[in-house]
Amino acid sequence: MERQENEKKLEISGGETKREEANLVHDSSVDYKGRVPIRAATGVWKASLFIITIEFSERLSYFGIATNLITYLTQVLHQDVKTAAKNVNYWVGVTTLVPIIGGFLADAYTGRYNMVIFASLVYLMGLSLLTMSQYIPSLKPCNTEICQHPRKLHEVLLFVALYFISVGTGGHKPCLQSFGADQFDDDHLEERKNKMSFFNWWNFALCCGLFLGVTVIVYIQDSVSWGVAALVLTVTLAVTIVTFYMGRYCYRYRVAQGSPLKPMLQVLVAAIRKRNLPNPENPDLLFEVPRSEKSSQGRLLLHTKRLRFLDKAAILEENEYPSGGQKHSPWRLATLTRVEELKLILNMIPIWFTSLPNTVCLAQAPTFFVKQAATMNRNVTNNFKIPPASIYSLGAISMLISVTVYDKIVVPILRKATGNERGMNILHRIGLGMLLAVVAMFVAALVEQKRLDYADPKAMSVFWLAPQYIILGIGDAFSLVGLQEYFYDQVPDSMRSLGVALYLSVIGVGSFMSSSLITILDHVTKKDGRSWFGKDLSSSRLDNFFWLLAALNVLNICVYGYLAWGYTYKNVERRVVPGDSSVTNGNDQSMA
Template identity: 55%
Template sequence: MKMSYFNWWSAGLCAGVLTAVTVIVYIEDRIGWGVAGIILTVVMATSLLIFLIGTPFYRYRAPTGSPLTPVLQVFVAAIAKRHLPCPNDSALLHELSREECTKGRLLSRTNNLKFLDKAAIIHNRGRENVMAEKESPWKLATVTKVEELKLLINMIPIWFFTLAFGICATQSTTFFIKQAIVMDRNIGHSFVVPPSSMFALVALSMIISLTVYERLLVPLLRGVTGNERGISILKRIGIGMVFSLITMIAAALVERKRLDYTKQHHMTMSALWLAPQFIIIGIADPLSLVGLQEYFYDQVPDSMRSLGIAFYLSVIGAASFVNNLLMTVSDHLAEKISGKSWFGKDLNSSRLDRFYWMLAALTAVNICFFVIVARRYTYKSVQSSVAVADGGDDVEMASVANTSKYT
């Protein structure tokens, strides 16, 4: 159920987006912004009421202090023991017993970033020395705490190499809509599609893609690969990146054709030409965006789940800043080299197609680096025996707890 949660949550969100860019936008254009505002107010009031009714039934995770403190403790302990040889036998490293572990799950030792394993070395194995070291977490860390720090460090390159996808996804709410503004959006003789309603193609494509992925592809792939998720999380994200690359290529080709058509015929092309790029990015989003949600939630330490969602949101936010930086730099270079801006107020005198080709090239290079990092990535590995769940009062059996097999 956890594996399906983000798929259905995103599908529900897309249903809201689809309603917003069709029904609400139509009411704003044809009836009035005041009426649309009243409708949205009623919707938000209803949502707030449902939220308040459900709040007492929510199971909160008991706070356990700052999640960053154990990270610093592992660093301090590892640096203090930097001259000690790191044993190959995990039994020689400090770990809590199952009776001592009352919250969270015990993680298995992995072979990457072995320097940090030194934080779990018991320097002198005499009884009194062991007890003294255990009293200070700044001198001795558990294998689980070390592995949690490794998880965070391993996430940094994954986070970085997903920014390119975020940049591509940003275009669907910015330049794709701007293209729609200058194109023919007439349906029949009287109805004109609002530019923002073109985003309905993305929302509709996402809903269909998520449903097909969850109901058809996952069960099919599960039988082929033996992976409970169908395919691993990082493979899902990588496939989404490939679709974002195809989106940028399609967008560049359509924009080039639009410029040529406008120049030759002195009239605008139909906005339906934009449908492929909206639909393809709508296929990429369920793979990469939803995959990122699941990845950061699943792979962060158990005590940092809220921080994991923050990592996911920061990809979109940071990608928007990088997108603006790319626009500024590329526009400056274009004006310096050719004397013509890529981003004029009038799209017919701009070269948005070149910007799309640049994004396609950057995405292609980025995918290569992402594949290298993903192939070397080590997933969270929970010790394969009875593990205590997050709430402290539930028990997960080994077949569920051993996530390294299914991620």
């Protein structure tokens, strides 16, 4: 009788323990007091909404400036089209490359939340300088209404303000998105599915900011003043920074774990030292630490068959077998998880390179597409004319609709049809977006040919540009969202800010490539007597440039398709979460 009572007590105690485990989040994150987070009180949508709010504000500012910057440079600073386009591309390039530094520092030292706060304040300082350059008399372009010779001081302050924004973006963008995704537990089925939706709704908020930036903000710039627009952006960002700070009690935080590059170098050194050893036929013989010792470092990775040379770093030699708790030198023996983390990064390099030509196409939307719009008939009514940069809103609208339809209709259908949690593999989604970018370049070339045929381009409606913007917007819903998810999900867990920075670097390098391509083609085509990039669009041949981009991207898609076909995705050991019906172990390839 006593034995039965004891067994019953143990059963009750075990049930209570399981319930307690289900109520806590054991994914190596902590709450604002450094404790294990309570699932019901932290994370998921209630936390991510605070984070999405500040993303909306930042994108409102960025696109409100970026899409109309070429207009400011040509009309206020009187730069020619080629110089202005290159300056815009350089700024966009720096803005999307600096996040590599910010992402690395956040993952290694500061943590994501602290970096977002610091970077947001730097961003706010840049917007404040931009506002000052429009209101302080000695800093304004000039004191007259019509400004033929703008002050050099104003030009210097303008670019100082812009590059302050670049530095702010460098800490803001890679950390904010990864911090938002950190609010969902990968080992909990429902939270894992919600994380997949998070990337779609993140881009929904991004597109809302983009849409208002290229419509409301651009309209204020063109019809009221650049100063009022800058002031609106400054105040909006200040309000959302406060909002973001107010949500700190419900966030889940990841503790910085030191430089992620050193362990990878250790794997490479260990593999070289053991290069003469044969690989074991059974990967279970490779060295790995127990789960109990690894819990604070994130999830364990299972073995993959790619890059088998690196497996040698995890081979246990006779003198390395555990004895008396003795520590192994990481320069001689690496864990299987560390080996697989290095494989992940090396596997990403070809995908990163083959993503670049696609972003060269995207770089045309805020530069040459906007200048095309400026030469065309933009009248909607006798009293209202669309600002050139506002035509960009068509891409934002198409992306908004595409993201919503994809998340709410297409993904559920594909999940039932394929059994894939994501609906379709990440790389397939990116590839579809690349194809649509090629179609957009074909359409852009045809429209530009038609525009050049008009004796007066003003007779041609600006809505002829709608198809290329809409197709590019739909393509972004697949390629850009897919790249965000790919670089966040497929990097090691300790490098997720850096992973988002790698995604941004694709856009940045694509912008630099666009500028370099313009310079090279300008030099080459001048020899034939007519450069593709003249002082204005009437003396240019942008249609040839668009045809070339379409052809280069077709070739690139062939290479990308070959890489995607045999790609090996992240292979994660799934942890058991009480109350979760997902599998405990499995290859992420089925869901990626």
